[in-house]
Amino acid sequence: xxxxxxxxxxxxxxxxxxxxxxxxxxxxxxxxxxxxxxxxxxxxxxxxxxxxxxxxxxxxxxxxxxxxxxxxxxxxxxxxxxxxxxxxxxxxxxxxxxxxxxxxxxxxxxxxxxxxxxxxxxxxxxxxxxxxxxxxxxxxxxxxxxxxxxxxxxxxxxxxxxxxxxxxxxxxxxxxxxxxxxxxxxxxxxxxxxxxxxxxxxxxxxxxxxxxxxxxxxxxxxxxxxxxxxxxxxxxxxxxxxxxxxxxxxxxxxxxxxxxxxxxxxxxxxxxx
Amino acid sequence: xxxxxxxxxxxxxxxxxxxxxxxxxxxxxxxxxxxxxxxxxxxxxxxxxxxxxxxxxxxxxxxxxxxxxxxxxxxxxxxxxxxxxxxxxxxxxxxxxxxxxxxxxxxxxxxxxxxxxxxxxxxxxxxxxxxxxxxxxxxxxxxxxxxxxxxxxxxxxxxxxxxxxxxxxxxxxxxxxxxxxxxxxxxxxxxxxxxxxxxxxxxxxxxxxxxxxxxxxxxxxxxxxxxxxxxxxxxxxxxxxxxxxxxxxxxxxxxxxxxxxxxxxxxxxxxxxxxxxxxxxxxxxxxxxxxxxxxxxxxxxxxxxxxxxxxxxxxxxxxxxxxxxxxxxxxxxxxxxxxxxxxxxx
Numbered sequence: 001x002x003x004x005x006x007x008x009x010x011x012x013x014x015x016x017x018x019x020x021x022x023x024x025x026x027x028x029x030x031x032x033x034x035x036x037x038x039x040x041x042x043x044x045x046x047x048x049x050x051x052x053x054x055x056x057x058x059x060x061x062x063x064x065x066x067x068x069x070x071x072x073x074x075x076x077x078x079x080x081x082x083x084x085x086x087x088x089x090x091x092x093x094x095x096x097x098x099x100x101x102x103x104x105x106x107x108x109x110x111x112x113x114x115x116x117x118x119x120x121x122x123x124x125x126x127x128x129x130x131x132x133x134x135x136x137x138x139x140x141x142x143x144x145x146x147x148x149x150x151x152x153x154x155x156x157x158x159x160x161x162x163x164x165x166x167x168x169x170x171x172x173x174x175x176x177x178x179x180x181x182x183x184x185x186x187x188x189x190x191x192x193x194x195x196x197x198x199x200x201x202x203x204x205x206x207x208x209x210x211x212x213x214x215x216x217x218x219x220x221x222x223x224x225x226x227x228x229x230x231x232x233x234x235x236x237x238x239x240x241x242x243x244x245x246x247x248x249x250x251x252x253x254x255x256x257x258x259x260x261x262x263x264x265x266x267x268x269x270x271x272x273x
Numbered sequence: 274x275x276x277x278x279x280x281x282x283x284x285x286x287x288x289x290x291x292x293x294x295x296x297x298x299x300x301x302x303x304x305x306x307x308x309x310x311x312x313x314x315x316x317x318x319x320x321x322x323x324x325x326x327x328x329x330x331x332x333x334x335x336x337x338x339x340x341x342x343x344x345x346x347x348x349x350x351x352x353x354x355x356x357x358x359x360x361x362x363x364x365x366x367x368x369x370x371x372x373x374x375x376x377x378x379x380x381x382x383x384x385x386x387x388x389x390x391x392x393x394x395x396x397x398x399x400x401x402x403x404x405x406x407x408x409x410x411x412x413x414x415x416x417x418x419x420x421x422x423x424x425x426x427x428x429x430x431x432x433x434x435x436x437x438x439x440x441x442x443x444x445x446x447x448x449x450x451x452x453x454x455x456x457x458x459x460x461x462x463x464x465x466x467x468x469x470x471x472x473x474x475x476x477x478x479x480x481x482x483x484x485x486x487x488x489x490x491x492x493x494x495x496x497x498x499x500x501x502x503x504x505x506x507x508x509x510x511x512x513x514x515x516x517x518x519x520x521x522x523x524x525x526x527x528x529x530x531x532x533x534x535x536x537x538x539x540x541x542x543x544x545x546x547x548x549x550x551x552x553x554x555x556x557x558x559x560x561x562x563x564x565x566x567x568x569x570x571x572x573x574x575x576x577x578x579x580x581x582x583x584x585x586x587x588x589x590x591x592x593x594x595x596x597x598x599x600x601x602x603x604x605x606x607x608x609x610x611x612x613x614x615x616x617x618x619x
Contacts, residue, residue, distance in 0.1 A: 056618050118494050135433060138479050220480020221439050224618045232617060237440075237610045238341040 010235030025251075028244035044245035053229070057249070060226040063140060064209035067147035068155075069202045072197065075155035078080070079196075080189075082156070083163035094160070097153050105150055109217050112149070116142060116218070138220045144213040151207055155200040163189070198261050206254055226250055300326045301542045306343070306350040308529065309334060309484045311403075313562035316555050326542050334483050335440045344368070349536055351543040356527050358442070358599035360399050361392040363532065365601065369398045370533040374467070376544040379551035379569075387528060387568040391598060399530035400547050403565035405445055405502035406517040406526050406588065406596060410486075412512075415496035423451045423520045426497060427470075432477045436489060436498035437479040441613035444471060444524065447499055450522045456597055459605040466510055468612035472619050481617065490515060501527075503565030506586050510564075517585040519592055526596035528568065 032041040047053070060215060083091045116136040117120050123133050136142060166189065174184050212227030221228075226246060233243030281283065282454040305317075309332040317328050333339040336359040342348060342596055355363065363369050374380055380400050387401045411420050415434065418425060424579055426435055426447065435471075438444050448467030458464060481497050487504045491512045500508075504533035505517035531547045549555055553571040560576060566587055567573050581587060588596075 052615055054619055117489075117492065119492050138433070220436075220482060220485075221617070222475070222478065222480055229614065229618050232614060235341055236335065236337045237614065238337075238345060239610065240345075 021110070025244045025247050028240045029248045030245075032241055044241045045248075047242060048245055048249055049239075053246070056224055056226050056229055059223070060209050061253070063144055063147070063215075063223075063225065064205055067144050067151065068201055068205045069209045070144065070148050071152050071155040072201065075152060075159055075200060076197070079156050079159035079163050079193075082160050083166075085168065097156055101153055106213065109146055109214055112142075112146060113137070113217060116145075137218055138222050140219070140223050142218040143215045143223050143225075146218045147204075147208045147211065149156060150214065151204040154203040154207075158200040158203065159193060159196040162193045166192050172179065202258065202261055209254065210250060274605065286350050289389060300325065300327055300330055301539055303539055303542050303546055304329045304331070304348075305352045305546065306331050306333060306339060307352075307354040308317075308332060311354065311529075311565075314556045316550070316558055319555070320546060320549050324542075324545055326545070328546075330580055337441065343534060344383065350534055351539045353532050353534060354402055354529050355532065356529050356599070357390065357392040358601040359531060360530060361601040362606075363534075364393065364398055368535055370535045370537060370540055371397045372400070372547070373544060374531065376541065377548040377551065379548050379553075382551060382553065382556075382569045382571050384568050384570050384573075390528060391600070392418045392528075393530070399532045400531045400551055401568040402550065403503070403560070403563065404526070404528045404568050405565045405586075406519055407438075407446070407499065407501055408505065408517055408585075409497055410490055410500045410505045410508060410515055410517050411497045411517055412490070412493060412495075412514050414514050415493070420497070420516075420518050421521050422466040423447050423522055426499070427451070427477065429475055429477060431496055433479050434475075434503050435478050435495035436486055436495045437471075437474075437478050437481050438486070438499045439483050439617075441609050443499065443501075444616070445609055446525055446599075447471075450520075450524070453522075456525060457600040457602070457605070459602050459608075463610055464605070464608045464612050468616055470615045475616075475619060502586060503563055506564035506580075506583070507531075509585075519585070519588060519596070521595075523595040523597060526593065526598060528598075529565075543586050 007116070029044055030040055030042070031038040032043050037043070081087055082093055084090075113120070118133060118135065118137070120136070122136060125272055127133055170188060170192075174188055175181075179187065209225075210227045211272060212231045215223050215225045215228055230243050230246045233239045233246065303326055305328055307330070311332070312330075317330055320326065333342065336356050339353065339355060340359060340362070343353065345596055360369070374397075377400060383401055387404065389396045390401075393399045409420055409423075409425070411425075414564075416425075416431070418428070418430075425431070426437075437447075442456075445464065445467050448470040449456050449458060449463065451470065452463070452466055454460075454463045454467070480489075482489065486498050486500055487508045490498050490500070490508050493512070493514075501515070502517065505515070509515045509517060531550060533543045533547075537543055539557075547562060550559070551569060553569065553575070556567050556569035556572035557575050560572055561580075564586075567576070582590075
């Protein structure tokens with residue numbers, strides 16, 4: 001009975017709910033139903049190579065990257081302000097960032113509908129000010145907006161927690177030695193905050209590339225992401241084979257991007273995996 | 274001493290939990306699986322009260338997702354409300370229980386044209402719940418052309434003002450009928466042509482929706498929508514600028530009926546439920562609440578005259594003659610599935 005046995009409940013949990021389902025996905029992806037039962041086949045995997053599904057994958061990737069980039073652009077300055085020792089209201093602001101997450105994310109996405117619709121609150125305001133009605137929903141822009149809104153806290157919090165731990169003496173030393181404030185930012189703050197940035201990127205990118213409900217609601221079913229196609233295969237068409245094959249490719253996609261990110265983070269303390 | 278008090282307290286708690294648990298499990302729980310927004314919830318409460326049976330009520334969005342749920346999961350349901358062609362499929366796959374009509378005496382009130390339907394010719398598996406049509410709901414203020422054909426859904430003038438159904442048979446039907454084919458075609462070529470037509474239509478479409486369509490049309494989000502007739506009736510009542518039309522190329526007529534899956538463990542209670550839903554006062558309450566057409570003759574008689582005489586809800590026989598039921602075909606279903614995936618993914 002070493003310390004290792006303390007990990008056994010987690011190990012059991014992981015095997016039942018992670019390892020076994022993964023093998024099921026693998027199994028369904030490489031088999032098809034025939035009159036003789038399930039037989040090995042590459043048909044499902046081959047079908048993904050059709051231009052249509054490649055297009056869906058590319059679209060999902062582009063939108064996820066866009067959302068991640070926008071999240072980073074907003075989150076980094078925000079985290080810097082929050083981590084600033086001279087900023088006294090940081091607790092209040094942190095609570096305000098976390099607070100919406102106490103509400104169900106579906107509800108929050110639904111409430112965007114009533115804001116963005118053609119006859120929604122924003123358009124009503126715009127029209128009452130004498131401008132033309134804008135189509136804010138039913139397009140890719142709305143999907144990106146929904147992702148940024150929902151995943152932004154996952155970018156701010158890791159960056160903030162890294163920034164707040166940077167030793168002020170390091171920065172003061174740099175200033176004493178005549179470094180400009182931009183130099184301090186470039187040479188000290190950014191490199192030291194990189195682990196937070198990388199885990200923020202992972203935490204935004206992964207849900208963004210696999211989401212289906214944000215695209216479903218905010219594009220009115222017009223923008224299909226890979227998550228939507230997978231959902232449709234499982235819940236509407238009952239084609240578990242093709243659905244699993246798509247899920248498998250999505251997992252490979254995510255693994256590759258994680259490998260990229262981890263490669264970038266090696267050499268700094270605290271990677272993601 | 275403290276320990277003994279604690280022990281007694283815990284025992285008391287356990288016993289109470291145990292007994293209340295027993296009480297609730299001795300009462301029959303009926304699992305009912307129905308379409309969203311498709312019942313007056315008061316009728317369920319009335320049923321629970323009258324028969325002391327608990328109803329666990331769940332909803333689905335399309336026939337297809339109901340089918341996947343009941344065939345792939347461990348979820349057991351006692352009463353389902355599928356449409357005609359889906360009932361045909363369930364019968365073909367031996368998933369339905371043969372009803373004992375003696376336990377459902379109210380089925381005598383079902384109109385003749387709905388007894389022994391094509392999907393259940395021997396009238397053994399299903400009791401009709403509602404019927405209706407598929408057509409175009411449009412806003413008279415926003416549409417200046419005459420709406421009498423599916424063609425208007427391809428009119429570029431209404432770009433970004435058209436809502437389609439996120440339901441494969443209903444949307445593919447529109448494409449097939451516009452091309453002059455049967456909605457029940459099994460030809461791969463014809464289905465592919467309809468698929469291409471719907472892909473070409475995508476830039477004009479505002480969204481693909483099911484249950485949201487009513488709110489969106491009432492709020493004037495869009496000018497034209499493919500809808501099921503009952504949704505149209507409720508929407509018309511909420512926004513008088515809306516009008517419902519069955520296009521001249523014909524359309525789909527459907528029946529949603531109550532069935533009991535073979536694996537149900539409460540078949541008698543389920544029959545009680547079906548009989549209750551077919552009772553005149555209950556059928557009337559539901560017909561008034563959901564806005565669809567009731568096949569229950571006594572309830573129909575008691576409907577408000579302006580509902581009964583609304584030709585868009587209860588069309589003339591000459592219009593009904595242009596309508597067709599969906600038919601289930603295994604091979605065609607695979608083609609429809611594939612076509613629909615490609616339309617939605619594009």
